[in-house]
Amino acid sequence: MKVMVVGSNGREHALAWKLAQSALVDRVFVAPGNAGTAADAENVSISATDIAGLLAFAQENHVGLTVVGPEAPLCAGIVDAFQEAKLPIFGPARNAARLEGSKIFCKKLLRAADVPTADYQAFRDEESASQYMLDRYPNGTDPTPVVVKADGLAAGKGVIVCKTRDDALRAIARIAGEREFGSAGDELIIEERLDGQEASILAITDGRTIVTLPPAQDHKPAGDNDTGPNTGGMGAFSPTPLLDAATLDWVNEHVLVPTVHGLKRGRTPFTGVLYAGLMLTNQGPKVLEYNVRFGDPECQPLMMRLKSDLAELLLAAVEGRLDQIKPLEWDPRPAVCVVMASEGYPGPYKTAFPIRGLEEAAKLDDVQVFHAGTKIVDGNVVTGGGRVLGVTALGDSISAAKLQAYKAVKCIRWHGAWCRKDISDKALNPDAMRFRWKP
Ligand code: AMP
Numbered sequence: 001m002k003v004m005v006v007g008s009n010g011r012e013h014a015l016a017w018k019l020a021q022s023a024l025v026d027r028v029f030v031a032p033g034n035a036g037t038a039a040d041a042e043n044v045s046i047s048a049t050d051i052a053g054l055l056a057f058a059q060e061n062h063v064g065l066t067v068v069g070p071e072a073p074l075c076a077g078i079v080d081a082f083q084e085a086k087l088p089i090f091g092p093a094r095n096a097a098r099l100e101g102s103k104i105f106c107k108k109l110l111r112a113a114d115v116p117t118a119d120y121q122a123f124r125d126e127e128s129a130s131q132y133m134l135d136r137y138p139n140g141t142d143p144t145p146v147v148v149k150a151d152g153l154a155a156g157k158g159v160i161v162c163k164t165r166d167d168a169l170r171a172i173a174r175i176a177g178e179r180e181f182g183s184a185g186d187e188l189i190i191e192e193r194l195d196g197q198e199a200s201i202l203a204i205t206d207g208r209t210i211v212t213l214p215p216a217q218d219h220k221p222a223g224d225n226d227t228g229p230n231t232g233g234m235g236a237f238s239p240t241p242l243l244d245a246a247t248l249d250w251v252n253e254h255v256l257v258p259t260v261h262g263l264k265r266g267r268t269p270f271t272g273v274l275y276a277g278l279m280l281t282n283q284g285p286k287v288l289e290y291n292v293r294f295g296d297p298e299c300q301p302l303m304m305r306l307k308s309d310l311a312e313l314l315l316a317a318v319e320g321r322l323d324q325i326k327p328l329e330w331d332p333r334p335a336v337c338v339v340m341a342s343e344g345y346p347g348p349y350k351t352a353f354p355i356r357g358l359e360e361a362a363k364l365d366d367v368q369v370f371h372a373g374t375k376i377v378d379g380n381v382v383t384g385g386g387r388v389l390g391v392t393a394l395g396d397s398i399s400a401a402k403l404q405a406y407k408a409v410k411c412i413r414w415h416g417a418w419c420r421k422d423i424s425d426k427a428l429n430p431d432a433m434r435f436r437w438k439p
């Protein structure tokens, strides 16, 4: 079978790398891909949002399974278009992808399905949202635990965590007045701010059966010890000791199952990856957001540990027979992924710097260097994005995996390369792992 992965980041490299190992798969295309997918698969120069182009390519080349990495094509209806053309594709249809594409859709569904999440109010304009804040919080500088979010997709930037009422008024003005996030700010929500550790629970579902993957943790802020501006994710590890088996069962029963049922009841049945971003609060896990795709970089440690055949799993989901597959097999060793980024990221950065040392890093045991923002220019691998590489390693413990990942990082250099130095440290920090709530 031929498969096509849509996207060009670290997640898509990890998916293509894993799919290429499947007994069912003889060719893997990645559209548009990066320098890493060019080595492990075949790049096709069609953009991830060119649905007509992707569809034509899949038809001409008899692609037996298309796997969509990013949210934008899902929210734009790539799955609907492929299904109409009778082409197998893994991911949710446009209506169900609103779970990520509209925060209000997500919140309404969670409320109706009784899934724990932060309280919220939705607004259509700056004036009513500001008035709500002024009425509710008379003093502009008092600590005010709210988060203001643009309703639509804003590449992870439309969420503004506030300290005071005046911060919130400023956030409302940016989203609904200045329209910093364009039409994503047509509506907005003001949400109660939650405190705790964050965890990512990803599950594969065909709309009836849910296969939950081992829990992971991302590192969103740019700086060590979770300081500095937010990024797409500077590193991840899995499994995380933060969630024991009993808590995971609880999350299945109180979060994933009612969400999948709620979507089905609402006539937006969901097939694909259901990624719950959870806050582990003193009152228990609460959903911060849903994504409708694999997390990046969470996907990299998960693929590194998965021993079962990924193509078989995703095809079973597409064909609605997840209830018939064998339990997934995982490497018992944890995996840690360290993201190496361009100087300046998450702000503006330059590209096209040659990357050295990739071969040396690849020689290390239990290491995979997944590419994200890379491209090939005149036969050389050069930087082409903010997050450039996801250096991923397995180890007998989280600290051993971390050590091996950073050993590989040390082999690799380019002008301005940087990474966080503390990826996975929170797994070893008793304070950070303090989640005393029990189901
Ligand atoms: P979201 O895209 O909704 O996950 O938000 C991105 C990030 O903003 C999350 O990973 C959290 O770090 C933070 N965040 C979102 N909602 C809340 C909330 N209600 N309380 C605290 N932090 C939040």
Ligand code: GLY
Pocket: 218, 232, 233, 291, 294, 295, 296, 297, 298
């Ligand atoms: N790791 C965060 C995301 O994929 O959205």
